[in-house]
Amino acid sequence: MSEGRPFCELKAAERMEALGVVSEARELSQSHADRSVTMIDSNPPFFAAYGSLFHSRPAAGNHEAEAMEECDLPLVDLSRLSDELQAEQCKREIVTAASEWGFFQIVNHGIPNGVLERLREEQVRMFRQPFEKKADEKFLGFLGDSYRWGAPTATSLKQLSWLEAYHIRLSSATYPATTSTSRCVVEELSSAMAQLADRLTGILAQGMGCDGSYIKENCKRDTCYLRLNRYPPCPVAGEVFGLVPHTDSDFLTVLCQDNVIGLQLKKGGRWIAVRPNPGTLIINVGDLFQAWSNGLYKSVEHRVVSNPHLERFSVAYFVCPSQETMIQSSAQPAIYSTFSFGEYRQQVQQDVTLLGYKVGLTRFLASCRRNKHTNAQLLP
Numbered sequence: 026m027s028e029g030r031p032f033c034e035l036k037a038a039e040r041m042e043a044l045g046v047v048s049e050a051r052e053l054s055q056s057h058a059d060r061s062v063t064m065i066d067s068n069p070p071f072f073a074a075y076g077s078l079f080h081s082r083p084a085a086g087n088h089e090a091e092a093m094e095e096c097d098l099p100l101v102d103l104s105r106l107s108d109e110l111q112a113e114q115c116k117r118e119i120v121t122a123a124s125e126w127g128f129f130q131i132v133n134h135g136i137p138n139g140v141l142e143r144l145r146e147e148q149v150r151m152f153r154q155p156f157e158k159k160a161d162e163k164f165l166g167f168l169g170d171s172y173r174w175g176a177p178t179a180t181s182l183k184q185l186s187w188l189e190a191y192h193i194r195l196s197s198a199t200y201p202a203t204t205s206t207s208r209c210v211v212e213e214l215s216s217a218m219a220q221l222a223d224r225l226t227g228i229l230a231q232g233m234g235c236d237g238s239y240i241k242e243n244c245k246r247d248t249c250y251l252r253l254n255r256y257p258p259c260p261v262a263g264e265v266f267g268l269v270p271h272t273d274s275d276f277l278t279v280l281c282q283d284n285v286i287g288l289q290l291k292k293g294g295r296w297i298a299v300r301p302n303p304g305t306l307i308i309n310v311g312d313l314f315q316a317w318s319n320g321l322y323k324s325v326e327h328r329v330v331s332n333p334h335l336e337r338f339s340v341a342y343f344v345c346p347s348q349e350t351m352i353q354s355s356a357q358p359a360i361y362s363t364f365s366f367g368e369y370r371q372q373v374q375q376d377v378t379l380l381g382y383k384v385g386l387t388r389f390l391a392s393c394r395r396n397k398h399t400n401a402q403l404l405p
């Protein structure tokens with residue numbers, strides 16, 4: 026193996042061989058004597074499922090090696106919203122951050138620390154379950170297909186995400202009478218996140234001269250999502266992302282990350298790393314708000330880099346409307362054509378499947394005089 030070269034200099038496929046990775050993540054884990062048995066059984070079998078990508082494709086490019094600038098997101102103290110003298114200034118800061126950064130962090134957000142801590146404990150416990158159990162769709166009684174990992178449509182390393190996640194549709198209809206602790210905590214947190222999101226979307230709608238009830242009326246509990254993410258330590262970090270670059274396909278995202286650095290966003294054409302700040306939540310604008318605000322608010326590309334040693338956890342609450350909701354630019358001339366959320370999701374899904382990546386709002390530029398019947402001609 027490796028002709029005596031240090032491990033970090035080996036190519037991905039060589040590292041797999043060096044680690045004795047034949048088929049299962051289990052075998053990978055066994056090479057690390059300090060890993061517990063629980064960890065061994067709980068990691069998804071990335072190499073078994075995606076081994077061919079490591080052997081047959083060029084590496085994604087070493088994003089670890091890029092000189093990475095770290096930044097603190099604009100910080101907004103929401104306690105000022107209840108102070109008559111400071112509320113307007115606080116709202117202006119939110120509007121400015123959403124227009125200039127598309128991302129900001131909030132403190133005194135009203136979600137009790139205890140709820141966030143309980144959710145994190147449950148999240149860790151859920152992901153520590155054996156992989157086979159997590160992959161069983163009846164686990165925890167969430168709607169089917171909630172547990173996801175990797176990237177089923179990936180045809181190259183740069184499309185792969187070294188991530189496992191519970192993507193939970195917050196449907197009250199399937200909420201069972203007998204509930205597990207995990208379900209209760211998920212319920213508690215998602216209600217708190219929904220309230221917080223309502224306040225923020227209201228402020229942002231007001232900031233563009235519109236009525237916030239449009240989002241409130243179309244984004245109900247059962248159309249929003251909560252996602253619990255875990256980024257396992259990645260032996261080929263630098264060649265595989267934790268989460269591939271993307272924008273969020275919603276109105277707004279509320280994100281709670283842990284203290285392991287990993288989230289990066291694109292600003293001024295460059296990737297910058299977001300410094301974790303305990304006690305704060307991160308808010309980011311999604312595609313739908315960018316379209317509705319006619320480009321005033323920015324849905325900014327972001328990604329998560331994987332970490333060779335540390336696992337990372339995050340929780341994201343996505344403010345999504347019903348499939349039928351029409352998204353129409355609120356100002357003239359409209360940058361985007363009017364589309365339904367269902368149509369948008371379908372287009373994103375189609376692009377990811379056929380092209381390997383999300384094209385996003387560019388597909389719906391009004392200047393393209395997009396016609397859904399001739400859409401195929403617009404494919405790059």
Ligand SMILES: O=C(O)CCC(=O)C(=O)O
Nearest residue numbers: 252254282288329339341
């Ligand atoms: O884990 C993170 O910090 C970001 C997650 C994210 O961007 C997403 O789930 O869409």
Ligand SMILES: [Fe+2]
Nearest residue numbers: 271272273327
């Ligand atoms: Fe995201």
